Amino acid sequence: MVTAEPDEALLRIVDLGKSYRSRERTVDALAGIDLTVRDGEFVTVVGPSGCGKTTLLKIVAGLLPASTGEVILAGRRVTEPPADLGVVFQEYGRSLFAWKTVRQNVELPLRHGRTGRTERRELVAEALDAVGLAQAADAYPWQLSGGMQQRVAIARAIAYRPKLLLMDEPFSAVDAQTRGDLEDLLATLWRRYAMTVLFVTHDIDEAVYLGQRVVVLGAAPTGVVAQFPIDLPAVRDQLDTRSSPRFGELRAQVYAQVRRTPEPTAPALREVNS
Numbered sequence: 469m470v471t472a473e474p475d476e477a478l479l480r481i482v483d484l485g486k487s488y489r490s491r492e493r494t495v496d497a498l499a500g501i502d503l504t505v506r507d508g509e510f511v512t513v514v515g516p517s518g519c520g521k522t523t524l525l526k527i528v529a530g531l532l533p534a535s536t537g538e539v540i541l542a543g544r545r546v547t548e549p550p551a552d553l554g555v556v557f558q559e560y561g562r563s564l565f566a567w568k569t570v571r572q573n574v575e576l577p578l579r580h581g582r583t584g585r586t587e588r589r590e591l592v593a594e595a596l597d598a599v600g601l602a603q604a605a606d607a608y609p610w611q612l613s614g615g616m617q618q619r620v621a622i623a624r625a626i627a628y629r630p631k632l633l634l635m636d637e638p639f640s641a642v643d644a645q646t647r648g649d650l651e652d653l654l655a656t657l658w659r660r661y662a663m664t665v666l667f668v669t670h671d672i673d674e675a676v677y678l679g680q681r682v683v684v685l686g687a688a689p690t691g692v693v694a695q696f697p698i699d700l701p702a703v704r705d706q707l708d709t710r711s712s713p714r715f716g717e718l719r720a721q722v723y724a725q726v727r728r729t730p731e732p733t734a735p736a737l738r739e740v741n742s
């Protein structure tokens with residue numbers, strides 16, 4: 469079971485670097501990333517396309533080895549996918565099994581653990597209920613809308629009751645209305661389950677709306693170039709929060725910082741032997 473360190477830093481990313489090496493070339497994706505996330509914190513990460521956001525999450529999830537530096541989760545170095553970690557990626561269509569029902573999809577990760585059958589059923593039912601899909605438990609993913617499929621993916625990730633939830637642009641493929649609903653659902657689940665969330669997005673408004681802190685990454689090879697504490701009310705509302713003057717100010721500050729950050733260009737690529 470994951471528990472936080474005494475200093476309440478659940479996640480520590482220390483001087484993290486990643487280079488993808490092939491015979492022809494080396495791509496430097498991350499360099500010198502330092503980031504600490506407190507237990508229970510909701511941190512959003514923005515940065516230009518191709519700056520290494522997905523790479524960062526994959527390393528934190530233990531799916532990809534770092535080239536340099538380390539990731540410490542609850543005091544333990546991450547070298548493989550840790551227990552008690554939930555992950556939701558953008559491509560929900562690909563992350564769900566078409567031939568399994570919604571209930572079976574949500575149950576799948578639990579089957580690999582030591583959870584007994586009755587407890588598994590309860591956790592699955594509660595997770596589906598939490599995302600408003602109790603009625604769809606026996607449907608197949610292809611019978612559901614994109615937004616509902618993404619709610620299945622969220623249910624699967626939270627059924628574990630993970631201490632840390634990693635999300636990689638999870639709402640970028642759904643329409644604006646559904647996106648707003650999913651953002652609010654996530655905020656509610658975060659509070660209810662006291663999770664820690666690390667949420668990557670292209671969307672500055674979404675980062676400010678959801679985050680307690682917005683982290684801005686630079687061009688590849690990426691480091692953290694700025695961090696913005698978000699002092700909006702704890703419980704937010706799509707209409708009131710987004711139309712508040714403070715939201716506008718914070719959004720403008722983050723936007724200005726991202727604009728100052730150049731798009732990733734050739735220096736991240738190195739020809740081998742050059």
Ligand SMILES: Nc1ncnc2c1ncn2[C@@H]1O[C@H](COP(=O)(O)OP(=O)(O)OP(=O)(O)O)[C@@H](O)[C@H]1O
Pocket residue numbers: 488489495496497516517518519520521522523524688732736
């Ligand atoms: N398997 C791989 N092999 C080689 N290079 C890779 C690999 N995966 C990613 N890269 C490169 O690493 C850099 C960072 O990619 P990554 O997908 O992490 O960025 P990103 O910020 O998530 O991008 P986007 O915002 O467009 O999704 C890019 O230059 C990308 O081309």
